[in-house]
Amino acid sequence: MKAAVIRFPGSNCDQDCVLALSELGVKTDYVWHKDTSVAGYDLVVLPGGFSYGDYLRCGAIARFSPIMKAVKEYAAAGNLLLGICNGFQILCEAGLLPGALIRNRSLHFVCQHQNVRVEDISNPFLHLCRTGARLRIPIAHGEGSYSADAATLLQLERQNRILLRYVNNNGAAIDLANPNGSVESIAGIINEGRNVFGLMPHPERACDRRLGSDDGRIIFESILASLGAISLDEDAAAPTTSRSLT
Numbered sequence: 001m002k003a004a005v006i007r008f009p010g011s012n013c014d015q016d017c018v019l020a021l022s023e024l025g026v027k028t029d030y031v032w033h034k035d036t037s038v039a040g041y042d043l044v045v046l047p048g049g050f051s052y053g054d055y056l057r058c059g060a061i062a063r064f065s066p067i068m069k070a071v072k073e074y075a076a077a078g079n080l081l082l083g084i085c086n087g088f089q090i091l092c093e094a095g096l097l098p099g100a101l102i103r104n105r106s107l108h109f110v111c112q113h114q115n116v117r118v119e120d121i122s123n124p125f126l127h128l129c130r131t132g133a134r135l136r137i138p139i140a141h142g143e144g145s146y147s148a149d150a151a152t153l154l155q156l157e158r159q160n161r162i163l164l165r166y167v168n169n170n171g172a173a174i175d176l177a178n179p180n181g182s183v184e185s186i187a188g189i190i191n192e193g194r195n196v197f198g199l200m201p202h203p204e205r206a207c208d209r210r211l212g213s214d215d216g217r218i219i220f221e222s223i224l225a226s227l228g229a230i231s232l233d234e235d236a237a238a239p240t241t242s243r244s245l246t
């Protein structure tokens with residue numbers, strides 16, 4: 001299996017994504033935003049950062065990068081596309097996911113470890129989790145407040161497309177107390193085809209216990225398993241995180 005991490009001017013989590021994937025044994029390339037092809041990749045990641053300095057709105061300019069035409073075609077063909085934080089913002093700006101990420105309610109940049117609850121596992125990105133599992137994954141953003149109109153929210157809900165919600169330490173959705181003001185505490189959503197996932201938390205920063213959590217690994221391991229790149233056989237390369245998650 002081969003993965004591509006797209007580099008925009010201002011991306012700053014690209015190396016972390018490459019490291020997280022490489023440590024799971026995935027051959028991972030950087031692809032420059034001016035390139036025009038993602039042919040041959042099994043996974044494409046739009047990483048976090050400050051593409052184009054967040055000028056106008058986060059992701060608003062990156063969506064016009066030359067690579068995005070290829071990324072859209074790649075996604076339309078059903079391939080796996082993951083957008084993390086600024087990557088999620090780019091996916092919304094590009095129309096690959098509905099809604100928008102707007103300024104945090106506090107108007108402050110928020111950088112902290114955050115609990116999120118897995119709401120749905122019928123997708124390639126979280127299928128190794130248990131529904132209701134709580135993952136502790138860092139967030140770091142100034143524009144992470146997910147917003148969508150009522151019809152979109154209803155559709156997301158009905159189609160089980162809300163994959164992650166911010167929760168407190170007791171596992172309850174925290175609504176008005178969530179870290180950025182996201183409607184319905186939404187931290188991550190998937191497209192209708194269930195192959196494009198955007199999330200504000202940074203799983204690539206939670207792949208090593210020495211960094212405070214390795215709960216993010218299960219997202220990458222789910223992707224690998226759904227692509228047949230790791231075995232689900234108990235005796236073989238069993239996912240390392242699924243055992244400990246609550």
Ligand SMILES: NC(=O)CC[C@H](N)C(=O)O
Nearest residue numbers: 048049085086141142143
């Ligand atoms: N960590 C990130 O990707 C940051 C995203 C974006 N620049 C924001 O502040 O909202």
